[in-house]
Amino acid sequence: MKLYSVVFKENGKSYYFNGNDNLEVNTNVIVETEKGLQFGKINNIISDASDKDKYKDIHRVATKEDTDNYYKLLKDNVKALEKCKEFVKTLNLNMRVISAEFTFDKSQLFFNFTSDERVDFRELAKKLAGVYHTRIELRQIGARDKAKEVDGIGVCGERICCARFLNHIDAISMNMAKNQNLALNPSKINGLCGRLLCCLQYEDDNYIECSKGLPQVGDEVKTDKGTGEVISVDVLNRKYKVLIGSDKEEIEIK
Numbered sequence: 001m002k003l004y005s006v007v008f009k010e011n012g013k014s015y016y017f018n019g020n021d022n023l024e025v026n027t028n029v030i031v032e033t034e035k036g037l038q039f040g041k042i043n044n045i046i047s048d049a050s051d052k053d054k055y056k057d058i059h060r061v062a063t064k065e066d067t068d069n070y071y072k073l074l075k076d077n078v079k080a081l082e083k084c085k086e087f088v089k090t091l092n093l094n095m096r097v098i099s100a101e102f103t104f105d106k107s108q109l110f111f112n113f114t115s116d117e118r119v120d121f122r123e124l125a126k127k128l129a130g131v132y133h134t135r136i137e138l139r140q141i142g143a144r145d146k147a148k149e150v151d152g153i154g155v156c157g158e159r160i161c162c163a164r165f166l167n168h169i170d171a172i173s174m175n176m177a178k179n180q181n182l183a184l185n186p187s188k189i190n191g192l193c194g195r196l197l198c199c200l201q202y203e204d205d206n207y208i209e210c211s212k213g214l215p216q217v218g219d220e221v222k223t224d225k226g227t228g229e230v231i232s233v234d235v236l237n238r239k240y241k242v243l244i245g246s247d248k249e250e251i252e253i254k
Contacts, residue, residue, distance in 0.1 A: 005044035013167045019058040028062035036107040039070040073102050087127045095119045098149045108135045114146050147193035161198045176200040179207045210235050
């Protein structure tokens with residue numbers, strides 16, 4: 001038995017299951033989760049895992065019939081999303097439904113939505129249950145999760161990171177932008193979701209390390225040519241510029 005990493009959607013979170021030695025990456029499988037049976041794909045093999053016993057076994061390798069049912073399910077998801085949007089409009093609820101997803105065995109139907117306020121969706125859930133005769137769950141998600149679901153092109157011209165490869169989003173702070181001497185302009189440091197860019201964290205550790213011992217803009221420092229004021233700092237190259245004396249001579253210090 002080996003431990004296999006399985007994803008249920010592109011760039012989704014990985015979950016781990018035990019399986020036979022002969023399974024390969026990109027094999028479609030049916031697995032049992034807390035939400036019921038799910039159709040997934042093996043994206044990695046962990047051969048040296050020591051905690052295999054705490055994971056469930058892969059239910060079976062997906063058959064052609066399973067694959068056909070999965071693609072039919074994707075179409076059903078789209079129809080369920082449209083039906084939910086109709087009910088939201090009818091009930092005049094202040095919410096935007098982003099996605100709908102059946103479990104593989106259709107034992108549950110999940111909806112993700114965004115809203116600026118708390119929403120009483122009990123009547124909506126009743127209407128949906130009356131149509132689909134399955135367990136309905138509505139989940140309010142944040143702006144970052146919404147961007148991951150919707151997808152798009154970032155300010156860099158590339159597909160946004162959260163939809164392309166990030167399956168876990170860490171906390172991102174304004175200090176990361178300050179560490180990198182970026183202009184604190186929302187249009188420059190915010191992503192499509194309206195939150196701080198995920199990529200601010202990629203080089204943050206390097207900037208923190210490189211900035212050790214460097215002064216900040218506005219600091220007064222002593223140099224061989226006298227005392228001056230720091231006017232700019234190049235963190236990665238570990239150098240800064242200083243204005244010296246009354247004639248404002250500019251020097252660079254490494």
